[in-house]
Structures are given as C-alpha cells and as structure tokens.
Amino acid sequence: MNKNIGVFTAELNDAYQSAVWKGIVSQAQTRELGLVCFLGSRVKSPIATEQCSNIAYSLADKENIDGLIIISSAISTYLDFQAVTELFRIRSDLPQVSVGLGIPGIPSIIVDGRIGMVSVIRHLIEVHAKRSFALISGPSGHLEADARKKAFFDTLADYDITFDRRLMVEGSFEQRSGSRGVRALLAEGIPFDALVCLNDKMALGALDELSRHGISVPDDVALVGFDGIEEALFCQPPLTTVRQPLFELGAAAVEEVCALIQGGKGQNRYLNSSVRVGESCGCRHSWIPEAAAMDSFSKDLDEPDRDTMALLRSLIFEENAPAFLEFLEREATSDTYSGRDLRRLHTLLYAVQEELLSDDESGDRSILRRRLRLISTGLSRLAELTTRILSSRRLKEMERNFLARSIGAALAEAFEMDSIVKTLSKGLVSLGFSEAYLVIFLDSRDGKELSRVFPLPLEGDDPTAKGYVFKTTSLLPDQIDFDWKRKQWVLKPLVYQHEPLGYILLPVAVDDPALYDLLSKQISSTVKGARLLEQVRTHEKSLEEEVSRRTAELTKTNECLQTEVDKRIRLEQEVIDISNNTMNRIGQDLHDDLCQHLAGISMITEALKNSLDPGSHPYEVCTQINDLISNSVDRAKGIARGLVPVGLKENGFIAAVDTLLAALGKGNTIDMRLERSPDFFLKNDDRALQLYRIVQEALSNSIKHANCSHIVVKLHTQQKGNGRLIEIIDDGTGFSDKGEGDGMGLKIMRYRAEKAQVHLLIRNMEPGTTISCLIPQG
Known part of the structure; x- marks a missing residue:
C-alpha cells in the first residue's frame, strides 16, 4: 500500500506515547506504509516553548500525507471536549483516527479504562481492606481523566465508602504533579491508607514524595496507578496499575486509517484494560499465579498469551531445551520492543509449572524433575535476558546522550549555517543516521510560506x-x-x-526517543544564534550603507553650507569694505571739501566784518556767524576723524589710538591716557581696523554715557605667550540693570570682535567699566 500516514503526538519520551508509537511503527512497517510523526506538544499549553512546538501540527496536509492518526489523549491535556472536537474538524479533508479519546464522527481506538479502574479499586477494598482513599486526578475536562475518576467514585459508592473531597487533588498527568499532589494531601492532615493516581507518571512522582516524608509504600499507604508503562515495573516497590494495551492501540489505529484511505467507513474499536498487580498495593510476588486460581488465570489470558503458553507447554513437554531457550529469547526481545509486560513470560512459565505440579500425567518423577529443571533454566534465562536487554538499552542511551552532547558542544562553536550543517552532518553519522533533513523557515514571499532544506549527511563538497x-x-x-x-x-x-x-526530519531508527528532543534543543539554540549573528551582520551592513548615504548627503550639504558660508563671508567683507570706503570717502569729503568750503566762508565773513563799524549790529552778527562757522569746521573735522582712522594706515595701530585719544580729549575735562607694553605690536591689517573701531566705540560710550573722570587705554602683551590684551577702563557709573548692555554699540563691538577673531569681555567694575579684547597668540 503506497500511502503515507501522519501521526500527531506530544512527546515520544513519554512511556505512554512511546508504546503507542511503537505499535504504529510496527504495523506501518508490516504494511509497507510511509510514516511521519509530527512531534509537537500539548495543544494550548501555557508553556511558551510547548505552544510554539505545535507549529508541527500545521505542517500536515493533503500534500504530504494521505491519512492522519491523532493521539488525542496525549495532546489534549489542556483542552475541553469541544476544543478536541474542533482539533479534528480543522483536518476534516484527511482520513483521521483518534487514539485514546472517543470523538463523534471520527473512528476512535479506545481502551475501556473503566473495567481496569473498577478492578483495581475492588482489589484494594477486597484483598487489602482499604477504606480511606485519596485521589490525584487528571486535568479537569480531560475526557479520559473524567472517565477514570467517575469509575473510581462509582466503585466506592458500590461499597458504601464515603470519600472526603478534601483528599482529591487535580494533577496534570506529569510526574511532578504527583509529587505536588502528595504534598497537598499531607498538608490537609487527614489520614488515608490508599492513594489512587490516574496515570503511572503521577504515581511514580507520588511514590518518591511519600518516601521523602518517611511514609512506606505499601505498609503505610497502598499506591496504584494507571497505564501500565514500563517504568512502573522497575520502581521499588513495583507499581500495581491498570495496564492499557498501548502497543495494540497504535497498531489498531494504523489498520483503521488504512481502511479509511481505501474508502471504508471506519468504526470505533474498544480494547480492554486489565490490572497488573505489583507490590505497591500490598501483594507479594504477584506475578506468580496461585494453583487455586489457575482456571481463572487461563480464562483471563488474551489469545496471543494463550498461544504463547501453549507453545511453551509443548516445548517443555518435548524437553526441547535449545528450541525452548531460543523461543524465550525471541519473545523477550519482542516484548521489550513492543512495550509489553516484561514479566509476561515469567508469569506464563510459572503457570505451566503450576499445571505440571497439579497434574502429573506421566507419573514418572524423573520426567517431572527434568521439565521443572527446564522451566527453572528458562526463568533464570529470562532474568538474565531482561537484565541484559535493559542494561544494553541503558548503555546505548548513555552512549547516544554522550554523542548528542558532543554534537551540541561542536554546534555551539558554529555561527553560520554552512558550518552548522557540516557539524550536524558529522554528528548524525556518529549517531548512526544514514539520512536526515534540516529545514529552516524563511520569510514568506508572495503569500507563500517558504523554507530552505539541507539534506544530511553531506559527502565532500556536496x-x-x-x-x-x-x-x-x-x-x-x-x-x-x-x-x-x-x-x-x-x-x-x-x-x-x-x-x-x-524542523528536522530524522528517520525512525533509534530506541531512545529522548534523543529527538535533545538534538532539537541543541540545533534550535545554534540556529537561533546563527540567525542573530546574521541579523547583526545585516544590521551592520545596513548601518554602513545608511552611514555612507548620510555621509554623502552631509558632505554635499556641508559643501553647500561651506559655499554659502564663503559667500556670506565674501558678502560681509564686501559690505565692510564698502562701509569703510564709504566712511573714508565721506570723512575725506568732510575734511577736504566741506571744511575748506566753510573755511572760505569764514574768510569772507571775516573780511565783511572788518569792513563794518566795530560795535555796530551788523558787526556783531558777522562775529557770531564767523564763530559758528569755526565751530562747524571743528565739528566736521571731528566727524571726519571718526569716519577715517587718522594715521592708522600710515603710522600703525598704537599711533592711531594715541591720536584718537588726543582728538577726543579736546573739548572735555576727562583725563584720558594710553598705557602700553614696550613689546606690544599689532600688524596693520583688517584685524587692526576692527580693534581700532572697538576702542573708538568704547571711548565714545564712556565719554557720552559713563559720566567718568578718567579713561585709560592699556595695550599689553600677556605673559608666557598667551597673546595680547587691549583694555579700555573708565571710572564711571558702569552698566545699570535697564538693559544698556544690549545696545547697538555693544552689538557692533561684539560683531567686530568676532570678525577680528578676538575674545571680547565687558565687565561692570562698580565703579566703572572694563572692556577687554584678548588677541590669541599667532
């Protein structure tokens, strides 16, 4: 049958799911079917990584599988019945089978757990006289958990046993919830003599917690579980539990989904559960059937066990030791793989032994002894086989775990996908995988979800x-x-x-299901690290491109700004040059034209006055006119000196300042003087002109507004080569708080200082004002 079957389950490292999975694999191989186990987790789990893992379920569709088996009892821990039903409705385009839970309209493979639950509770009541029960239930709303819980309460009611609801704790089917449940029950302080757990994993957790509190099982408290997983056989004491035929459950699911694919209508299948008596309930050597119960024991055997017992009996009666031991080894190996009870063959041999002892047909005691000796040899051989098989399995698990951790260490040093693929390829070969596929999700394109697959292992430069x-x-x-x-x-x-x-696709080629989880975690961490590195590099590259782009933009902008600045400086210089030229021309015109014209008028007026009689009115008028003209000439010359820095170009800065002080000193009573260092020198250039104007403006302000009696202009050379200093100091009223420090004259001074590239400082000395210009060295 050339078909491919998909399986949804939550964890192959779980004994329940692993046993069901083995049954599915075995039947699929028998029917030559393709198989893909979509290993997700529990749907709607509150744990982020589990919820994210459920993306595995979204990958299954008609394009890659022909039918689907959902182990609903495993993935629906956090779902109510309606949500479980919806889970199947989403995949309604595929033939589907439910395992563990009965879903309306979906063929379901179900174990009747009620029979087993009723039987184990009756066992505790009738055989061990238990009356005070405690219960660790499953998740609320879980169909299987609710059915088992109902069977528990119904059985107690049948025996008129009152249950104290304070002794019921809700679990999650995980081992740690069994430990938590025991702590909660003990905290109530209510005694109980029997603890029922609705699955074996919780029972194992409860067993550990009871032991930590010094409570002996079964002496103080009897303990039972449900499922019949292999771990329950090897705890101490061995767990009494309700065994589900898990291997058969998986095999039946494959048969049913194949019938659906071939056009059949499908039907529900019900498998029986049974009690597997261990020692945690109080029984001792429970796997050895008593002679008085042989008839009942034989009737309770299923058909495969009856056939096995018949063949054992035949080989023993034939005394064919080689064939007998070979058959035991073959069956023990098969039981180990299929998840069947490893004590099954022991029990069957003890049953044959009881038959021999109770009904010795031969009457020959030597024949009986030989047959019993063969059975004893078989039991010893089984004990040896069981120990060897379990030890071999454990050693293989340890070896694989070591190799897997070595792969993880090597992957931790890989930071790019090509090195990750090569490292993983070598590691998978060391684990015995001949082929595998690493698939990495990519960003969607045109609405399509795309991925990149890396076939493994690689060979050379593949x-x-x-x-x-x-x-x-x-x-x-x-x-x-x-x-x-x-x-x-x-x-x-x-x-x-x-x-x-x-995701990673690995072949079903190992007995250690935990390896899948371990490898996936190691690969996930490494791939995430590679992605982060790639994102950093991509971000770094984009930053470099952005920086280059912005740098180009800034360079262009800077060039434009520099052009504008150069243009502004040029325009400012042109304005200053025009202003200076205009001032020079006006000053020159005032001095050479207006003053000469006024002097000529003064001479004519003087001649007119001399022609008039002294003391006459016209004479006095001419005298007044002549005085006014002389005063106008002086004023015009003063304005001309203000517009034209007299002697600056010809005699230098110091002489020009000295001349300025002398000119301003005429006509007022202010004592003005110049003090300078012998080595003070200022080159006759544009800076000298700007500084001359600053000194001129400062002196004008002091004369007009400071109401001072002394003004000193100091020209100094700073010590240690710290530049030159020009100071204008008066002893006047200084600046008031009325904003006089922001006048036009001061603004012009600051502008000229900036133009001359000197530091201007104006200080109110109380009394007086000091205006300083620090000229940097060089």
Whole structure:
C-alpha cells in the first residue's frame, strides 16, 4: 500500500506515547506504509516553548500525507471536549483516527479504562481492606481523566465508602504533579491508607514524595496507578496499575486509517484494560499465579498469551531445551520492543509449572524433575535476558546522550549555517543516521510560506550544502528525487522560546526517543544564534550603507553650507569694505571739501566784518556767524576723524589710538591716557581696523554715557605667550540693570570682535567699566 500516514503526538519520551508509537511503527512497517510523526506538544499549553512546538501540527496536509492518526489523549491535556472536537474538524479533508479519546464522527481506538479502574479499586477494598482513599486526578475536562475518576467514585459508592473531597487533588498527568499532589494531601492532615493516581507518571512522582516524608509504600499507604508503562515495573516497590494495551492501540489505529484511505467507513474499536498487580498495593510476588486460581488465570489470558503458553507447554513437554531457550529469547526481545509486560513470560512459565505440579500425567518423577529443571533454566534465562536487554538499552542511551552532547558542544562553536550543517552532518553519522533533513523557515514571499532544506549527511563538497528553497507545506522539495513518503520519519520542530525556526526530519531508527528532543534543543539554540549573528551582520551592513548615504548627503550639504558660508563671508567683507570706503570717502569729503568750503566762508565773513563799524549790529552778527562757522569746521573735522582712522594706515595701530585719544580729549575735562607694553605690536591689517573701531566705540560710550573722570587705554602683551590684551577702563557709573548692555554699540563691538577673531569681555567694575579684547597668540 503506497500511502503515507501522519501521526500527531506530544512527546515520544513519554512511556505512554512511546508504546503507542511503537505499535504504529510496527504495523506501518508490516504494511509497507510511509510514516511521519509530527512531534509537537500539548495543544494550548501555557508553556511558551510547548505552544510554539505545535507549529508541527500545521505542517500536515493533503500534500504530504494521505491519512492522519491523532493521539488525542496525549495532546489534549489542556483542552475541553469541544476544543478536541474542533482539533479534528480543522483536518476534516484527511482520513483521521483518534487514539485514546472517543470523538463523534471520527473512528476512535479506545481502551475501556473503566473495567481496569473498577478492578483495581475492588482489589484494594477486597484483598487489602482499604477504606480511606485519596485521589490525584487528571486535568479537569480531560475526557479520559473524567472517565477514570467517575469509575473510581462509582466503585466506592458500590461499597458504601464515603470519600472526603478534601483528599482529591487535580494533577496534570506529569510526574511532578504527583509529587505536588502528595504534598497537598499531607498538608490537609487527614489520614488515608490508599492513594489512587490516574496515570503511572503521577504515581511514580507520588511514590518518591511519600518516601521523602518517611511514609512506606505499601505498609503505610497502598499506591496504584494507571497505564501500565514500563517504568512502573522497575520502581521499588513495583507499581500495581491498570495496564492499557498501548502497543495494540497504535497498531489498531494504523489498520483503521488504512481502511479509511481505501474508502471504508471506519468504526470505533474498544480494547480492554486489565490490572497488573505489583507490590505497591500490598501483594507479594504477584506475578506468580496461585494453583487455586489457575482456571481463572487461563480464562483471563488474551489469545496471543494463550498461544504463547501453549507453545511453551509443548516445548517443555518435548524437553526441547535449545528450541525452548531460543523461543524465550525471541519473545523477550519482542516484548521489550513492543512495550509489553516484561514479566509476561515469567508469569506464563510459572503457570505451566503450576499445571505440571497439579497434574502429573506421566507419573514418572524423573520426567517431572527434568521439565521443572527446564522451566527453572528458562526463568533464570529470562532474568538474565531482561537484565541484559535493559542494561544494553541503558548503555546505548548513555552512549547516544554522550554523542548528542558532543554534537551540541561542536554546534555551539558554529555561527553560520554552512558550518552548522557540516557539524550536524558529522554528528548524525556518529549517531548512526544514514539520512536526515534540516529545514529552516524563511520569510514568506508572495503569500507563500517558504523554507530552505539541507539534506544530511553531506559527502565532500556536496552542492546541496547551500540547501534548496521550497514551499513549506511540501515538507521536502521536488529536487530530492527519492520516494521519501515510503519511509518512517520523526518531524521535530526547532523552536527557541516562542519563535519557530524550522524542523528536522530524522528517520525512525533509534530506541531512545529522548534523543529527538535533545538534538532539537541543541540545533534550535545554534540556529537561533546563527540567525542573530546574521541579523547583526545585516544590521551592520545596513548601518554602513545608511552611514555612507548620510555621509554623502552631509558632505554635499556641508559643501553647500561651506559655499554659502564663503559667500556670506565674501558678502560681509564686501559690505565692510564698502562701509569703510564709504566712511573714508565721506570723512575725506568732510575734511577736504566741506571744511575748506566753510573755511572760505569764514574768510569772507571775516573780511565783511572788518569792513563794518566795530560795535555796530551788523558787526556783531558777522562775529557770531564767523564763530559758528569755526565751530562747524571743528565739528566736521571731528566727524571726519571718526569716519577715517587718522594715521592708522600710515603710522600703525598704537599711533592711531594715541591720536584718537588726543582728538577726543579736546573739548572735555576727562583725563584720558594710553598705557602700553614696550613689546606690544599689532600688524596693520583688517584685524587692526576692527580693534581700532572697538576702542573708538568704547571711548565714545564712556565719554557720552559713563559720566567718568578718567579713561585709560592699556595695550599689553600677556605673559608666557598667551597673546595680547587691549583694555579700555573708565571710572564711571558702569552698566545699570535697564538693559544698556544690549545696545547697538555693544552689538557692533561684539560683531567686530568676532570678525577680528578676538575674545571680547565687558565687565561692570562698580565703579566703572572694563572692556577687554584678548588677541590669541599667532
């Protein structure tokens, strides 16, 4: 049958799901079916990584599988019945089978757990006289948990046993919830003599917690579980539990989904549960059937066990030791793989032994002894086989875990996808995988979800090391030209916290299901690290490109600004030059033209006055006119000196300042003087002109506004080469608080200081004002 079956389950490292999975794999191989286990987690889990892992379920569709088996009892821990039903409705385009839970309209493979639960509670009541019960239930709303809980309460009611509701704690089917449940029950302070856990994992957690509190099982408290997982056989004491035929459950699911694919209508199948008596209830050597119960024991055997017992009996009666021991070894190995009770063969041999002892047909005691000796040899052989098989399994697990951790250490040093692929390729070969596929999710394009697949292991310079890009729903791309759908795979999602990264497809080739989880976690961390590094590099590259772009823009802008600044400086210089030229021309015109014209008028007026009689009115008028003209000439000359820095160009800055002081000193009573250092020198250039104007403006302000009696102009050379200093000091009233320091004259002074590249400082000395110009060295 050339079909591919998908399986939804939450954890292959869980004994319940692992046993069901083995049954599915065995039947799929028998029917030559392809198989993909979409290994997600519990739907709607509050744990972020589990919720993210459920992306595995979204990858299954008609494009990659022909039918679907959902182990609903495993993935629906946090779902109510309506939500579980909705889970199947989403995949209504595929033939579907439910395992563990009965879903309306969906063929379901169900174990009747009620029979087993009723039987184990009756066992505790009738055989061990238990009356005070405590219960660690499953998640509220979980269909299987609710059915088991109902059977528990119904059985207690049948025996008129009142249950104290304070002795019921809700669990989550996880081992740690069994430990928490015991702590909660003990905190109530209510004694109980029997503890019922609704699955074996919680029972194992409860057993550990009771032991930590010094409570002996079964002496103080009897303990029972549900499921019949292998770990329950090897705890101390061995756990009494309700055994579900988990291997058969998986095999039946494959048969049913095949019938649906072939067009059948499908039907529900019900398998029986049974009590597997251990020692945690109080029984001792419970796997050895008593002679008085042989008839009942034989009737309770299922058909395969009856056939096995018949063959054992035949080989023992024939005294065919080689065939007998070979058969035991073959059956023990098969039981180990299938998840069947490892004590099954022991029990069957003890049953045959009881038959021999109770009904010795031969009457020959030597024949009886030989047959009993053969049975004893078989029991010893079984004990040896069990120990060897379990030890071998444990050693293989340890070796694989060591190799897996070595792979993890090597992956931790890989920071790019090509090195990750090469490192993983070598590691998978060391673990015995002949083929695998690493798939990394890419960004969606045109609404399509795309991925890149890396076939593993690589050989030499394999061109596939760069991977193929393909549509994610295909699971694998068309470029991989082999019939992968005929093989058995485990699809394990790669997630980091709440981020899905991809998945890895590994063949069903190992007995250690924990290896899938370990590898996926190591690969996920490494892929996430590579992605972060790639993002950093991409971001770094984009930053470099952005910096280059912005630098080019800034360079262009700076060039434009520099052009504008140069243009402004040029325009300012042109304005200053025009202003200076205009001032020079006006000053020159005032001095050479207006003053000469006025002097001429004064001479004519003087001649007119001399022609008049002294003391006459016209004479007095001419005298007044002549005085006014002389005064106008002096004023015009003063204005001309203000406009034209007299002697600056010809005699230098110091002489020009000295001349300015002398000119301003005429006509007022202010004592003005110049003090200078012998080595003070100022080059006759534009800076000298600007500084001359600052001194001129400062002196004008002091004369007009300071009401001072002394003004000193100091020209100094600073010590230690710190430049030159010009100071204008008066002893006047200084600045008031009325904003006089922001007048036009001071603004002009500041502008000229900036133009001359000197530091201008104006200080109110109280009394007086000091205006300083520090000229930097050089």
